[in-house]
Every structure is written in C-alpha cells, then in structure tokens.
Amino acid sequence: MASIAASISSCFHGENLLSSxxxxxxxxxxxxxxxxxxxxxxxxxxxxxxxxxxxxxxxxSMRIRREREQKTTTPIKRRTPLRRLKVSPRLPVPDNIPKPPYVSSKLLPEIASEFQMHDEEGIACMRAACELAARVLEHAGTLVRPSVTTNEIDKAVHQMIIDAGAYPSPLGYGGFPKSVCTSVNECMCHGIPDSRQLQNCILLPVLSFLQDGDIINIDVTVYLNGYHGDTSKTFLCGNVDDATKRLVKVTEECLERGIAVCKDGALFRKIGKRISEHAEKFGYGVVERFVGHGVGTVFHSEPLIFHHRNEKPGSMVEGQTFTIEPILTLGTTECITWEDNWTTLTKDGSPAAQFEHTILITRTGAEILTKC
Incomplete structure (x- = not known):
C-alpha cells in the first residue's frame, strides 16, 4: 500500500524531506x-x-527540476477535477479470519524500526501472501472500464481476499475505511473508493466513476497467515491519450530499473538514482514525499525506500523484504491532501502514475514476490 501523507508518523510508508x-x-x-x-x-x-x-x-536532480519548471510546455489536457464524496460503511470481515493488531485501534501505527528479515518458513509465508495480492490486483484490473465505480472495485477486492481466508490490510489501518486504495488521474495515492452521487438528476464528475481516458492506480495489500503482501499497478481506462500512456509506461519501467539494482550488499540509494535517471530522460517528476517500506509480519517498517536521488545510508541484506513504489507525474510533484487525511492529489491537477512490487533480496539479485 502506498504512503499516507504529512509525516513519517502519519504515513503508510513515510514522507521524505530533501536536505537543502x-x-x-x-x-x-x-x-x-x-x-x-x-x-x-x-x-x-x-x-x-x-x-x-x-x-x-x-x-x-535539482537543476533538472528547475529546468522543467521554467520550460514552456504544451498545456496538459484538463479533465474534470476529482471531488470528495460520501464513503459507504466499511465491509464486514468474518470473525474466523485473523486480523492484524492495528485493526482494534483508529490510531495510525508508527513505522516499525526493525527490518523484515525471514527464514525459509517466513519466505514461504511471504510468497503465499504476495501471490494472493498479485492475483487480486490482476482481477481488479479486469474490472477497469468506463462507468465502473471505485466502490465496485473495492467490493470485488474485499470479497476475493476474504474468500481466500485473508484480511484486506488497508481496512482499519489508521482508520482507513476501505479494503483497497483507488487513485484516479491526478490522485497520487490513497484514493478512497466511493459511490456515484446524483444531484438534480445530473451525474456529478466524481472520483469513483471511471470515465473513458482515465487512469487508475489500484493498491492491494493482503494479510495472510500473519504476513502482508503489498502491490499496486496503474491501469488504463478506455482510450487514454498518448502523453498519459507514456507516463504510465515509463513509471513501470522505473520500477523495473529500481528492482534491477537490488541484491545482497547493494546500497539502498542506488534505487532512487536509477529511477530518477530514467524518469528525467522523459522530463517526468519523481514524487519525493512518498516512499517504499519494509513489509512482512508488520505492514510498514524500516527501511524506507526513497525513489529520488538521495544520500541515505544503508545496504540490502539477503532474506529482507520491502516494497519499491515510485510515483511519477506529468507536471508538478507538489501535492495537496484532502480533509480525509488520505487522498493526495498533484497540486496542478496533472496526471500521476504509480507501480509497486514487494521484493525479496537474494544473494545475487531480487525476487519479485508480487509478480503474476
């Protein structure tokens, strides 16, 4: 699941403040x-x-950003801005399904300081959780089409997860009201699924009602047998314009390039360097506020994975699991967060795309646990 906002203590996977x-x-x-x-x-x-x-x-990196901001570019095609709507009640989970400890509290858990390291049994459990998350995400993607609501996607994801005897990790995490995050167009992350709303017999432009040409990131995390599997993907809805298609494609390529540098002993900062290098070739911004995170028996822990150029210390260790989940934008990387304290949009309304995998560090590379 992608990051929350505001600060590390109020983020799913934290917020970074760039040193000047x-x-x-x-x-x-x-x-x-x-x-x-x-x-x-x-x-x-x-x-x-x-x-x-x-x-x-x-x-x-700062020089390239300044050049991007100073350039005179072709105006981005504007879609109707996203709107906040009424969110339906949270869906029930059978009592027999084990639930993560944070569900009993509305407080946002702290980022755990311990790294998620696994023995053979733990790795097997991680593989099972991540395989389920990948299958759920793949199914959710088949539902993306014009006229579908994000609430319908949430219901389908919720049902598939509990049918597998697992718990939808976002549900109840710091009070999050739904089982999946659905982030449309300019929503960077943490979009809350909701329903269509009619007023004066006219359908309002809303976050949940997908339109032809939209893009949507669906962020799925499952809790199975005491382990979390976390993944997300940005899907195209109908006829998407070429500029936005390219943004989505390059964002996925950035994730792949970040994973490619991972192995036992590799420096974490190489991930951000490789992602930034590829994004900058196309003039895209890499969002710094939201980062990847350790994942396993705990939903969010150290290490925090920065997707932009950075000088953070630390190296990877065999048996470790964490997420890489870059967000790229067609315009500014500055963002605003709605009063729900979750939904985060690009400040200029430009499209944003995100992809995420949970990976396992091996001696010679990285195993993508959430790959279908």
Missing part, C-alpha cells in the same frame, strides 16, 4: 600554449587556468 545542503566538487585543468606572431619569436609561455564545476547527483 549539497556539496560542490571542483576540478582544475591547466592548459599551456606558445603563441606565434609573424616576424617575432617568443620563448615565453602563458598559463591559463580553467575551472570546471562537477555537479553532485542531488544538485543535478
């Missing part, structure tokens, strides 16, 4: 030449000092 301090490295090159003037001989040599500034990764 950047180091500059300078190199000096000496060039010597002997000028020749007709009719005269000069034995003297003049020395010229050339100073070249080499940008650090963070500075380079």
């Amino acid at each position: 301090s950047c180091s500059s490295l300078f190199s000096r090159t000496t060039l010597n030449f002997s000028p020749s003037i007709s009719g005269s001989n000069f034995s003297g040599r003049k020395q010229f000092m050339v100073f070249a500034k080499r940008l650090s990764g963070l500075e380079e």
